[in-house]
Amino acid sequence: MNKSKRYNNFATKAIHIGQEPEQVTGAVTVPLFQTSTYAQIEIGKHTGFEYARTQNPTRFAWEENIAALENGFAAYAFGSGLAAEDAVMKLLSAGDHVVCAEDMYGGTFRLFEKIFTRFGLSFSYVDMTNLEEVQKALRPNTKMVYSESPTNPMMRLTDLEAVAKIAHAHNALFVVDNTFATPYFQQPITLGADIVLHSATKYLGGHSDLISGVVITSKEEIASKLQFIQNAAGAVPGAFDCWLLLRSVKTLALRMQQHERNALGIASAIENHKNIHGIHYPGLASHPQHELAKRQMSGFGGIISIELGSYKNAQTFVNKLDVFILAESLGGVESLICHPVSMTHGSIPKEQREKLGITEGLVRLSCGIEDTEDLINDVLNALDY
DSSP, X not given: OOOGGGOOSHHXXXXXXXXXXXXXXXXXXXXXXXXXXXXXXXXXXXXXXXXXXXXXXXXXXXXXXXXXXXXXXXXXXXXXXXXXXXXXXXXXXXXXXXXXXXXXXXXXXXXXXXXGGGGTOEEEEEOTTOHHHHHHHOOTTEEEEEEESSOTTTOOOOOHHHHHHHHHHTTOEEEEEOXXXXXXXXXXXXXXXXXXXXXXXXXXXXXXXXXXXXXXXXXXXXXXXXXXXXXXXXXXXOHHXXXXXXXXXXXXXXXXXXXXXXXXXXXXXXXXXXXXXXXXXXXXXXXXXXXXXXXXXXXXXXXXXXXXXXXXXXXXXXXXOSSSEEOSOOXXXXXXXXXXXXXXXXXXXXXXXXXXXXXXXXXXXXOOSSOHHHHHHHHHHHHOO
């Protein structure tokens, strides 16, 4: 039973919803139900649990928790963020059209263009910061508008409320990838989104020790379809990953506060550095969408992208870092640095990358929760070349 009405604030919800003491023993931590199947009472009679792909109490607890944090009707967990995206696209049928943000994670582009186009879906990629472009891209067969906000890696924002109205006027679903902001800093459903998804691998997991994804919806009819897809396609996470997510989400509020504190500190310290050719962080007043960020987000997140001018400069910068670790992914307690062209966005055509500003000299910082001064000094020292 969803008890979200008992709790008014985020941190309390994160710790208690779906995580009530276990009824048999009183254990205050949700048990790990590491099982593939369940004993049935007799033929045709069971306890409500038959097979773990379909039902798992640990997964149910995680889904209840994240649904409440996103103010959704229901949530469904998957084995990765891309598996979550795959499930959302299976809500569509051959012949349907999707309007997408042109600046998205490379794996999303690969999934859409290399797999779903083969099954009759079509995609248009537009500057989602331009409402006129979104409106013009709509076709009679457009069934979905899909965006990230902030985007990966250029930190562009979608006006969620405005785009939701455009999508709904066309009877299209509005889907938002909320991975970068997390429900702590942004809740797209409250701004009109029908579906929110996350790579739970990132901030929701927060410790770089799991791969998972989750989809949340505000609509009962969509929930029913997603539940069917989850069970029929079977891309569910294991019980242990769900248990880890339940553990991690308890500290999400605290972690996000420190992620943001570190990102804002670093961005402010390096914004005018002579070796910085450009910086992308919505918490800076110089960001072109800073006012929108303040309006629809309660915080600016922990990701900064910086332009260093050339591949050589990027390589020199990365090699001089001591605290930041060169690795794919983001959102962990440790600070990571990524070179999108050679890592996360290699599947996007070069001309498209260059149009967006994803150059050989661009690096993406995922600011962890280490001491702020240590991170600032690490970045400043690496910029001294």
